[in-house]
Amino acid sequence: MKQRIRVVGLIKNEEGVLVFKRSRGRSESPVFWELPTGKIKFGEQPEEAMARSLDEFTGLNATSLKLKDVITFLATEDSSQLSNLYIIYEIQVPSEAKPNPHDRYTAYKYLKDNSSGMRLTETSMAVLEIIEEKLSSDHISPRAAANSITINVDGASRGNPGPSGIGYCITDNDGHIIERGGEFIGFATSRVAEYYALRKGIDRAIELGYKTAKFISDSLMVVNQLNGIFQIKNRDILPVYEDIQKKLDSFEAVSFMHVPRSKNIIADSEANDAIDRILKK
Numbered sequence: 001m002k003q004r005i006r007v008v009g010l011i012k013n014e015e016g017v018l019v020f021k022r023s024r025g026r027s028e029s030p031v032f033w034e035l036p037t038g039k040i041k042f043g044e045q046p047e048e049a050m051a052r053s054l055d056e057f058t059g060l061n062a063t064s065l066k067l068k069d070v071i072t073f074l075a076t077e078d079s080s081q082l083s084n085l086y087i088i089y090e091i092q093v094p095s096e097a098k099p100n101p102h103d104r105y106t107a108y109k110y111l112k113d114n115s116s117g118m119r120l121t122e123t124s125m126a127v128l129e130i131i132e133e134k135l136s137s138d139h140i141s142p143r144a145a146a147n148s149i150t151i152n153v154d155g156a157s158r159g160n161p162g163p164s165g166i167g168y169c170i171t172d173n174d175g176h177i178i179e180r181g182g183e184f185i186g187f188a189t190s191r192v193a194e195y196y197a198l199r200k201g202i203d204r205a206i207e208l209g210y211k212t213a214k215f216i217s218d219s220l221m222v223v224n225q226l227n228g229i230f231q232i233k234n235r236d237i238l239p240v241y242e243d244i245q246k247k248l249d250s251f252e253a254v255s256f257m258h259v260p261r262s263k264n265i266i267a268d269s270e271a272n273d274a275i276d277r278i279l280k281k
Contacts, residue, residue: 001084003084003228004083005085005087006038006123006177007049007050007053007087007088007089008035008086008123008127009054011092012069013110016111016112017128018099018110018111019033019110020033020035020036020101020107020108022055022105022121023106025200026146028234030159032119032121033111033120033121033124035110035128036058037053037124038053038054038057050239057101058100058101060093061093061094061098062091064091064107065089065225066091067087069088069257069258070086070224071086071127071227071255071257072254072256084113085228086126148171148210148212148214150173150212151168151171151205151213152266153194153197153201153215154167154194154219154268155166155167155190155192155193155221157190157193158279161187162187163184163187163278164190164192164193164275165185165271165273165274166193166197166270166274167180167181167182167197167269167272167273167274168181168201168267168270168272169266170205177266180270181204182271183200183272184274191237192240193271194221198217199244202244205251211252213253213254214254214255215230215257216263218261223256226244226256227256
């Protein structure tokens with residue numbers, strides 16, 4: 001499977017998020033706007049690529065770069081699937097600085113909403129949606145269409161290793177709960193439980209017929225391993241990791257996001273309730 005890796009910048013002020021107008025390759029090509037985006041050259045670190053791309057294409061110099069998130073999803077390109085990995089940075093620039101776009105871009109604008117009907121690139125729209133900087137519901141990308149859900153997952157282990165459970169919560173685009181549940185998985189470590197929880201969420205998404213899904217976990221290890229940032233070093237999770245990778249082929253687009261435990265309460269409670277039901281028998 002091919003993989004595309006990009007760095008993407010978020011520059012915000014009271015006017016909105018800074019987007020740039022792409023140069024037309026041909027006069028008949030449609031006009032697209034996008035967040036400042038760049039490729040990583042050989043030997044560059046992602047942060048260096050972001051700073052270089054910003055200067056090269058927008059004329060802006062970053063005073064600070066802060067890693068915001070790393071997202072990945074599958075998309076169809078021609079007849080094959082393309083894995084997209086976007087490394088997103090929050091960027092600060094001098095308040096008095098004005099963009100001077102050239103080469104790739106011809107104009108810029110701060111976007112507060114999409115009431116103007118600006119046509120954003122699919123990449124920028126996906127990034128804005130996945131990090132929950134949502135635009136008008138009238139102008140959402142194909143990935144946020146009706147056949148899309150968010151699945152929070154969590155694994156719990158009493159003793160690590162010890163009695164373990166998994167939990168999940170499926171919500172629609174409006175935040176309404178479609179389904180929630182938990183299961184006891186026996187004696188396991190916390191990392192195994194986290195992976196079993198993710199696999200359960202994936203299985204339910206497939207069973208319910210969804211082709212687009214955002215998976216949310218409070219395990220940074222799981223999210224970074226699924227995003228390709230961390231390598232798999234624990235042999236006990238390798239079989240379930242490989243099984244998950246096979247199941248992901250059933251989706252048109254997926255993303256993985258890390259949140260604090262405080263924002264994963266329902267999945268956490270389902271996992272612990274599953275353990276309690278067994279221990280109280």
